[in-house]
Amino acid sequence: MVPAILDGRPVVLVGPMAVGKSAIGQQLAQQLGLPFVDTDAVVVAAHGSIADIFAGRGEHAFREIEARAVAKSIESAKAQPAIISLGGGAVLDTGTQQVLGECTVVYLECDAETVADRIARNTGRPLLQGDAMERWELLFATRRPVYERLADLVIDVRSGSVAEIGLQLEARLREHAALKQEVEK
Numbered sequence: 228m229v230p231a232i233l234d235g236r237p238v239v240l241v242g243p244m245a246v247g248k249s250a251i252g253q254q255l256a257q258q259l260g261l262p263f264v265d266t267d268a269v270v271v272a273a274h275g276s277i278a279d280i281f282a283g284r285g286e287h288a289f290r291e292i293e294a295r296a297v298a299k300s301i302e303s304a305k306a307q308p309a310i311i312s313l314g315g316g317a318v319l320d321t322g323t324q325q326v327l328g329e330c331t332v333v334y335l336e337c338d339a340e341t342v343a344d345r346i347a348r349n350t351g352r353p354l355l356q357g358d359a360m361e362r363w364e365l366l367f368a369t370r371r372p373v374y375e376r377l378a379d380l381v382i383d384v385r386s387g388s389v390a391e392i393g394l395q396l397e398a399r400l401r402e403h404a405a406l407k408q409e410v411e412k
C-alpha cells in the first residue's frame with residue numbers, strides 16, 4: 228500500500244551541491260521505512276565515478292546519463308514508492324523538469340556559509356574544482372530560480388542536524404498531503 232504521506236507521488240529532493248539531499252533523503256526514507264534512491268549512485272553503479280565521466284566524456288554526456296537515471300528512478304517510484312535525491316544540476320534538463328511535475332518536489336534551501344565546510348572537506352565534485360565556493364555561488368545563482376519554480380515544498384536546512392531536518396520534512400510532507408486531500412474533497 229502507498230503510504231498516505233506520499234499522496235501517490237514520488238518524493239524528490241532537489242537543491243544545490245552539499246545542502247544535504249543525499250543525507251536527508253536517506254534519513255527520510257529510513258523514517259518512513261521506504262527504499263531510498265540517489266540518482267548519482269544509480270549513475271555511478273552503471274558508469275563509474277562522476278569525476279571519471281566528466282573527465283572522459285564531458286559534462287554533456289553526464290547530463291544525458293543523469294536524465295535517463297532520473298526518469299527511470301521516478302518511473303519505478305510510481306509503482307514502488309521511494310524517496311529520491313537528485314544531483315544538484317539534474318533539474319536543468321527540460322525532460323526532467325517535466326517529469327518532476329508528477330512528483331512532490333522538495334527544495335532544500337541553504338546558503339554558502341552553511342555549505343562552506345562540507346565543500347572544503349569533499350573535493351571530489353568536478354564542478355567545484357578551483358575556487359570551490361566561488362563556483363558554488365555562481366552555480367547556485369543561476370540554478371536558484373529553477374529550484375524555486377519546481378518546488379512544492381521548501382525546507383530551510385541552514386540549521387538542524389540531518390535527523391532533525393528529516394523529522395521536520397516528514398511533518399511538512401504530512402501537512403502537504405493533508406492539505407491536498409482537503410482541497411480535492
Ligand SMILES: Nc1ncnc2c1ncn2[C@@H]1O[C@H](COP(=O)(O)OP(=O)(O)O)[C@@H](O)[C@H]1O
Binds near residue numbers: 242246250251312388
Ligand atoms: N544538516 C546537516 N548537518 C550536518 N551535516 C550535514 C547536514 N546535511 C548534510 N550534511 C553533511 O554534508 C555533506 C554533504 O551532504 P550530502 O547529503 O552529500 O549533500 P548533497 O547530496 O546535497 O550534495 C555530507 O557529509 C553530509 O553528511
Ligand SMILES: O=C(O)C1=C[C@@H](OP(=O)(O)O)[C@@H](O)[C@H](O)C1
Binds near residue numbers: 243353354
Ligand atoms: O550540481 C551539480 O551539477 C552536480 C551535483 C552532484 O551531486 P550533489 O548535488 O549530490 O553533490 C553530482 O551530480 C555532480 O557532481 C554534478
Ligand SMILES: [Mg+2]
Binds near residue numbers: 248250265267313
Ligand atoms: Mg547527493
